[in-house]
Amino acid sequence: MAEIDPAAVAQVATAARAARVASRRLALLTRADKDAALKALADALDAATDRIVAANAEDLERGRASGMTQGLLDRLALDPARVAAVARALRDVAALPDPVGEVVRGSTLANGLQLRQVRVPMGVVGMVYEARPNVTVDAAGLGLKSGNAVILRGGSAAEATNRALVDVLREALAAQGLPADAVTLLEGGRDAVRALLTARGLVDLIIPRGGAGLIQTVVTESTVPVIETGVGNCHVYVDAAADLDKALAIAVNSKVHRPSVCNAAESLLVHEAVAADFLPKVLAELSGAGVVLHTDDASGGLAERAGVPHERATDEDWATEYLALEMSVRVVPDLDTAMEHIRTFGSGHTEAIVTEDRAAARRFTQEVDAAVVMVNASTRFTDGGEFGFGAEIGISTQKLHARGPMALPELTTTKWVVEGDGQVRS
Amino acid sequence: MAEIDPAAVAQVATAARAARVASRRLALLTRADKDAALKALADALDAATDRIVAANAEDLERGRASGMTQGLLDRLALDPARVAAVARALRDVAALPDPVGEVVRGSTLANGLQLRQVRVPMGVVGMVYEARPNVTVDAAGLGLKSGNAVILRGGSAAEATNRALVDVLREALAAQGLPADAVTLLEGGRDAVRALLTARGLVDLIIPRGGAGLIQTVVTESTVPVIETGVGNCHVYVDAAADLDKALAIAVNSKVHRPSVCNAAESLLVHEAVAADFLPKVLAELSGAGVVLHTDDASGGLAERAGVPHERATDEDWATEYLALEMSVRVVPDLDTAMEHIRTFGSGHTEAIVTEDRAAARRFTQEVDAAVVMVNASTRFTDGGEFGFGAEIGISTQKLHARGPMALPELTTTKWVVEGDGQVRS
Numbered sequence: 001m002a003e004i005d006p007a008a009v010a011q012v013a014t015a016a017r018a019a020r021v022a023s024r025r026l027a028l029l030t031r032a033d034k035d036a037a038l039k040a041l042a043d044a045l046d047a048a049t050d051r052i053v054a055a056n057a058e059d060l061e062r063g064r065a066s067g068m069t070q071g072l073l074d075r076l077a078l079d080p081a082r083v084a085a086v087a088r089a090l091r092d093v094a095a096l097p098d099p100v101g102e103v104v105r106g107s108t109l110a111n112g113l114q115l116r117q118v119r120v121p122m123g124v125v126g127m128v129y130e131a132r133p134n135v136t137v138d139a140a141g142l143g144l145k146s147g148n149a150v151i152l153r154g155g156s157a158a159e160a161t162n163r164a165l166v167d168v169l170r171e172a173l174a175a176q177g178l179p180a181d182a183v184t185l186l187e188g189g190r191d192a193v194r195a196l197l198t199a200r201g202l203v204d205l206i207i208p209r210g211g212a213g214l215i216q217t218v219v220t221e222s223t224v225p226v227i228e229t230g231v232g233n234c235h236v237y238v239d240a241a242a243d244l245d246k247a248l249a250i251a252v253n254s255k256v257h258r259p260s261v262c263n264a265a266e267s268l269l270v271h272e273a274v275a276a277d278f279l280p281k282v283l284a285e286l287s288g289a290g291v292v293l294h295t296d297d298a299s300g301g302l303a304e305r306a307g308v309p310h311e312r313a314t315d316e317d318w319a320t321e322y323l324a325l326e327m328s329v330r331v332v333p334d335l336d337t338a339m340e341h342i343r344t345f346g347s348g349h350t351e352a353i354v355t356e357d358r359a360a361a362r363r364f365t366q367e368v369d370a371a372v373v374m375v376n377a378s379t380r381f382t383d384g385g386e387f388g389f390g391a392e393i394g395i396s397t398q399k400l401h402a403r404g405p406m407a408l409p410e411l412t413t414t415k416w417v418v419e420g421d422g423q424v425r426s
Numbered sequence: 427m428a429e430i431d432p433a434a435v436a437q438v439a440t441a442a443r444a445a446r447v448a449s450r451r452l453a454l455l456t457r458a459d460k461d462a463a464l465k466a467l468a469d470a471l472d473a474a475t476d477r478i479v480a481a482n483a484e485d486l487e488r489g490r491a492s493g494m495t496q497g498l499l500d501r502l503a504l505d506p507a508r509v510a511a512v513a514r515a516l517r518d519v520a521a522l523p524d525p526v527g528e529v530v531r532g533s534t535l536a537n538g539l540q541l542r543q544v545r546v547p548m549g550v551v552g553m554v555y556e557a558r559p560n561v562t563v564d565a566a567g568l569g570l571k572s573g574n575a576v577i578l579r580g581g582s583a584a585e586a587t588n589r590a591l592v593d594v595l596r597e598a599l600a601a602q603g604l605p606a607d608a609v610t611l612l613e614g615g616r617d618a619v620r621a622l623l624t625a626r627g628l629v630d631l632i633i634p635r636g637g638a639g640l641i642q643t644v645v646t647e648s649t650v651p652v653i654e655t656g657v658g659n660c661h662v663y664v665d666a667a668a669d670l671d672k673a674l675a676i677a678v679n680s681k682v683h684r685p686s687v688c689n690a691a692e693s694l695l696v697h698e699a700v701a702a703d704f705l706p707k708v709l710a711e712l713s714g715a716g717v718v719l720h721t722d723d724a725s726g727g728l729a730e731r732a733g734v735p736h737e738r739a740t741d742e743d744w745a746t747e748y749l750a751l752e753m754s755v756r757v758v759p760d761l762d763t764a765m766e767h768i769r770t771f772g773s774g775h776t777e778a779i780v781t782e783d784r785a786a787a788r789r790f791t792q793e794v795d796a797a798v799v800m801v802n803a804s805t806r807f808t809d810g811g812e813f814g815f816g817a818e819i820g821i822s823t824q825k826l827h828a829r830g831p832m833a834l835p836e837l838t839t840t841k842w843v844v845e846g847d848g849q850v851r852s
Contacts, residue, residue, distance in 0.1 A: 028792060107814060113803055115813060122825055123795070204825055220649070225826045246848035253850035365843045366454060369549070377539055377846030386851070387541060387842075388533060399548055399630050399839035400651045401827040413825035416813075417791045420803030422672035424679035425812070 004198065008191035012151075015184050016202035019124045019149035022179035026147045027121045029178075031098035034145055037176050038094040041144075044172035045087040045137065045165070049080050055164035056133070063157055071260075075132050076158055086137045086165075089391075093141040096390045099409045100147045114419045119412045121147030123204040126186075126196050127393075128218055130155040130210035136165050140183045142393050146411035149179075151203065153186040153193055155210075163187075197222040204413075207406075209394045212321065227402055227410075229394035232262035232349035233321045234379045237338045237364070240273040241357035244281075246376055247274075250354055251282050254379040256289045259325050262395060263350050263382040266321055267328045269338045270299065275331045280306035283329070291325045298331035318345045335360055339367055346370060348397050350382040371397055371404040430624065434617035438577075441610050442628035445550045445575035448605035452573045453547045455604075457524035460571055463602050464520040467570075470598035471513040471563065471591070475506050481590035482559070489583055497686075501558050502584055512563045512591075515817075519567040522816045525835045526573045540845045545838045547573030549630040552612075552622050553819075554644055556581040556636035562591045566609045568819050572837035575605075577629065579612040579619055581636075589613075623648040630839075633832075635820045638747065653828055653836075655820035658688035658775035659747045660805045663764045663790070665781035666699040670707075672802055673700075673780040677708050680778065680805040682715045685751050688821060689776050689808040692747055693754045695764045696725065701757045706732035709755070717751045724757035744771045761786055765793055772796060774823050776808040797823055797830040 029037075045052070056078040063073050078086070099119050106116035125148045127139045136154055143150035154162040162185055170180040186192055197206060200223045208218035212231050219226055236254050238247040254265035270279055279302040283293055287308045294313035295303055303310040310329075317328040318341070332338045342351050352374035353364040361375045372382045382405060384392025389407035396402040402410040455463075471478070482504040489499050504512070525545050532542035551574045553565045562580055569576035580588040588611055596606040612618055623632060626649045634644035638657050645652055662680050664673040680691035696705055705728040709719055713734045720739035721729055729736040736755075743754040744767070758764045768777050778800035779790040787801045798808045808831060810818025815833035822828040828836040 024793070109812070109814060113807060117830075120795075223646070225651075225824065227826075243848065249848060249850050257851050361845075365845075367450070369546075370841065372842040372844060375843075375845045376848050377844055378850040380851040381539060381844060381846075381849065382842075386535070388535060398651065400653075403840050404543075404842045414829050415796065416798040416808075416830045417801075418798060418803055418807060419787075419791075419801045420807075422669065422675060422802050423807065424675050424804040425683050425806040 004194045005191040008188055008195040011188060012186070012192060012195035012199050013202060015151060015186065016124055016199050018181040019151055019184055020202065022181035023121065023123045023147070023149040025179050026144065026149060026182055027100070029147065034098065034147070035094040037173065037178055038090045038141055038144060040176050041141070041169055041172045042087040042090040044168050044175075045083060045090070048164070048168045049083045052083050052161065052164045052168065053078060053080060055160040058160040059158055068157065072157070076161070078133060078161060082134070086134050089134070089138060090141045093145050093391055096145065096408060098145065099412050102409075104414055111423050112421060113423055116417050117414045118417055119409065120415045122411060122413050124149050124151065124202065125411065126151045126153070126203045126206040126224065128153045128193060128196070128206065128208045128210075128214065130214060133158045133161040133165060135209060136162050137169070138391070139393065140166075140169050142391055142408060142411060144182060146408050148411055149182050149184070151184045151186050151196065153196060194221060197224060200224050207394055227394070227396050227406070228398040229396055229406075230262040230349075231321060231347045231397055232264070232395075233267070233319065233345060233347040234263060234265045234350045234352070235267045235269055235342050235346060236265045236352045236354065236379065237269040237342070238271060238274060238278060239335065239353055239355035239357060239360050240271040241360060242271070242274060242278075242354040243356055243376075244274060244278050247278060247354040248282050248285065250352065250376070250378050252285055252289065254352065255286060255291055255327050256325065257378070257380050260323050262321075263379050264323070265327070265352070265379045267318065267330070267345070269330050269332050269341060271335075271338070272298070272331050272333050275299065275302060279303070279329070279331070280308070283308040283310070286327060289325070291327050294326065294328040296330040299329040321347070335363060339364065342368055349395065350374060350379045352377065352379050371395065430620045431617040434614055434621040437614060437618060438612070438621035438625050439628060441577060441612065442550055442625050444607040445577055445610055446628065448607035449547065449549045449573070449575040451605050452570065452575060452608055453526070455573065460524065460573070461520040463599065463604055464516045464567055464570060466602050467567070467595055467598045468513040468516040470594050470601075471509060471516070474590070474594040475509045478509050478587065478590045478594065479504060479506060481586040484586040485584055494583065498583070502587070504559055504587060508560070512560050515560070515564060516567045519571050519817055522571065522834060524571065525838050528835075530840055537849050538847060539849055542843050543840045544843055545835065546841045548837060548839050550575050550577065550628065551837065552577045552579065552629045552632040552650065554579045554619060554622070554632065554634045554636075554640065556640060559584045559587040559591060561635060562588050563595070564817070565819065566592075566595050568817055568834060568837060570608060572834050574837055575608050575610070577610045577612050577622065579622060620647060623650060626650050633820055653820070653822050653832065654824040655822055655832075656688040656775075657747060657773045657823060658690070658821075659693070659745065659771060659773040660689060660691045660776045660778070661693045661695055661768050661772060662691045662778045662780065662805065663695040663768070664697060664700060664704060665761065665779055665783060665786050666697040667783035667786060668697075668700060668704075668780040669782055669802075670700060670704050673704060674708050674711065676778065676780055676802070676804050678711055678715065681712060681717055681753050682751065683804070683806050686749050688747075689805050690749070691753070691778070691805045693744065693756070693771070695756050695758050695767060697761075697764070698724070698757050698759050701725065701728060705729070705755070705757070706734070709734045709736070712753060715751070717753050720752065720754040722756040725755040747773070761789060765790065768794055775821065776800060776805045778803065778805050797821065
């Protein structure tokens, strides 16, 4: 790899050191201080609506000129209603419990030492993400609530919007007597990102949020600890003992409710005992909803007879996270083959079984290795909001530190506090 | 970096895939199965004492011939009593609670979905460590109890011993009808280690255990997630409001009780208000215990007047983890300077304050950023055994996943199990 531009390294080091100093103040704030600050930030965003919408118009203009798709333009757009929603999200974060200071466990040892493991902020957290500008404010808010300083690197498409948002947040922080460096926007080219990813010792954690390409780059290049998020090649397995009405609703909802997100299902596996009964119905309904079907021989034959359009699935299809109205479909002879398929092609995000058979459900939940395993429920429920966390910074697909939807506690680490009265080891 | 020998990559991939297959069996074992297996492994080690001691004699012979120090030879040596202790440690692990299956949290959502977050094994864990052969058996035992397959890479000095130990363990596993690949010894040169560190996707976690050099290498080269362990530049700060008898006992115990380990103190910081009273006593006692003292101007002057031998501390001293009977000593004007010193030179392992002042203790425990902060207790208490964990796989000095002494729960991850009755998102 080419060496990183020393100017970028210096820029990141300066920003990270300032963030570190800010993080030490943030770590000592009470919940009342932080909640008041979050509300002040929300008010400041509301008051700056025109300025933010104007900055966003520049980004939209640039996006249109460069031929950005309508879908991406929609994700990028901020009108006054969306700015209000972004501000409201900060007030929602204020209403959440403060993870910092929570005593996770504790005990008194035989020698009288009093141990407690206490949640404390990570310190400085870097976020690298793509277009949606609401992530900028969400990350700043979750960072502040969890006592962390954040260094934000949004996509270049949202550059002007992100700059306006962060300026407003920094001004509001300063007006509250809080360190503006609690929130920093990292500008500059690709080398600035590379410098952030290698700022080991200066940055405590990097969270990438975006497509598979972005996440792969961050994981490969980073020497700072990373929490991988979001790649979801999720399956719905319809067992021999499935209630086929539930199976139909779950398969369709998992695929079409919001196909562009990581917890949408990409593959449908159906036990051969119910294939003839179930597949014609579900394939017709999926196709009717606009889903392109990639079928194996058995499911293709059933689609053919039912007059449902379909394409032949390739090996690549099984491994593909479409993030679109497409789905691969396979008939399997048994639960073991379904689990073997998931083991081979799954990304460890969310896997669902539809069954009324206790033994099958028990095996599936025990043996399938994923952040979330569902029984008789849509894969779309893997979500911090749905899980009742009140906020979500991403969905971890790794095993270290956090797995599944991540919220405030996942942005903290712990510290052991040991209090004695002169104890020494003998 | 030079490319890794493809033969080493293939060797590690084969071993890791076999370990993965084994790990799937281990993940499903009941606690009763695992405890019975641990006891059988202990019995097998006892029965193989002669074979193990003979293999160890080869390593000792080679060590002596290559001029290994007496200290290292001692660490390497296994006599029948030590083999018995190693076997006993496995029985102790059998007596510990099983972390797998523990429900960490859970709830029922408004829509009736039942959520629970359950501890599950990591999968395949790699351990890279230095001379002491008991680590081989400890890691295998903790791995088995936590449902993980382990790939062990010990130091070359203990090669014959480790091979004998792992052969005995694998034979005993097979005799129990369990997969021998639950425990694999990684042999081969440096490229085998590099292949292990880069076996991303095949290995879930790497834990290095050893000196700063080993840990630095692993952290730098690994693309597999790593838990950093053990570098401890630990401080004892004696506050203005310290009970000086406690301070004397704690400073001496923290330094001399076992100077070669990571939780030994390396630096003594003393508030100027008590320096004249405290330092002559503590320096005389440390020096009397054989400690080489590296003093700043103020403490050096007091040592001089008290007739205690001392050397002038350099900037390098403050940053040095001596792991020996040496200590740096500084007089500080206040608590803030002590904390600033710790922030600059500490390694985030264990930091202790000696004080009777509640406010000083509160500030120190809140503001010092380390895995463990002690009040009025020896730094030597940072230890899985002392904390009551019953076993220790290392002491994490990183913030992600585990911080401080690590035992069985830290060798697990979690999985969300979500059970519904046909719920879909609307």
